[in-house]
Amino acid sequence: MRTLENLQMVGGCLAFDFINTVNTRKPEPEFEYLETFENLIAWSEKAGSLDVVRLQALRKYAEQQPEVASAALRDVTKAREMLYALFSAIAAGDSPGAAVTGEFNRRLSDAFQKIYVKFGPGGTEVLFCNEEVAWNEPMYPVLKSAFDILTGGDFEKIKECPRCGWLFLDSSKNGKRKWCDMNVCGSRKKSLEYYYRKTKSRHNA
Ligand SMILES: [Zn+2]
Numbered sequence: 001m002r003t004l005e006n007l008q009m010v011g012g013c014l015a016f017d018f019i020n021t022v023n024t025r026k027p028e029p030e031f032e033y034l035e036t037f038e039n040l041i042a043w044s045e046k047a048g049s050l051d052v053v054r055l056q057a058l059r060k061y062a063e064q065q066p067e068v069a070s071a072a073l074r075d076v077t078k079a080r081e082m083l084y085a086l087f088s089a090i091a092a093g094d095s096p097g098a099a100v101t102g103e104f105n106r107r108l109s110d111a112f113q114k115i116y117v118k119f120g121p122g123g124t125e126v127l128f129c130n131e132e133v134a135w136n137e138p139m140y141p142v143l144k145s146a147f148d149i150l151t152g153g154d155f156e157k158i159k160e161c162p163r164c165g166w167l168f169l170d171s172s173k174n175g176k177r178k179w180c181d182m183n184v185c186g187s188r189k190k191s192l193e194y195y196y197r198k199t200k201s202r203h204n205a
Contacts, residue, residue: 012169025165037069
């Protein structure tokens with residue numbers, strides 16, 4: 001059974017692990033890991049992207065205002081699909097369209113208004129939102145991660161698994177990682193199945 005507990009995080013960065021919260025994208029998502037706002041909180045907890053205290057506050061808000069929480073979740077999944085479109089285009093060597101780029105920038109500037117840096121004896125700390133907790137707070141670290149990848153300049157590393165559409169950063173030495181996970185999509189049998197399906201569909205086209 002698929003659960004958030006056994007969801008693999010193989011994206012290599014927070015943004016990609018967030019985008020990979022559907023089981024597949026080829027052809028369409030079949031299983032949604034972010035079915036409820038509580039799922040989103042649990043995912044953030046698992047990813048370690050937000051402070052536990054802030055997550056507790058969000059959980060309390062969601063219990064008190066379930067309808068607002070549902071609307072907030074719809075917006076978060078909309079943002080996720082925008083991020084997928086953006087990075088999927090880059091992985092394919094294309095440029096993301098103007099609509100996707102515009103939405104990304106709008107959400108990014110919203111997130112960056114809530115990001116601040118703290119200096120301490122241990123070094124620099126990046127913190128999110130120093131006021132009251134916000135519904136879209138789980139998105140701030142995700143968008144920051146997406147920004148870091150986009151400005152890191154190493155687009156060659158941004159890849160999409162040809163079988164399931166999960167995104168990942170290829171940090172392998174030879175830069176030839178093809179699958180999200182060898183055991184899930186890259187096993188010999190599954191690779192052959194994928195090959196034959198592709199061959200067949202090409203013949204049918
Ligand atoms: Zn895959």
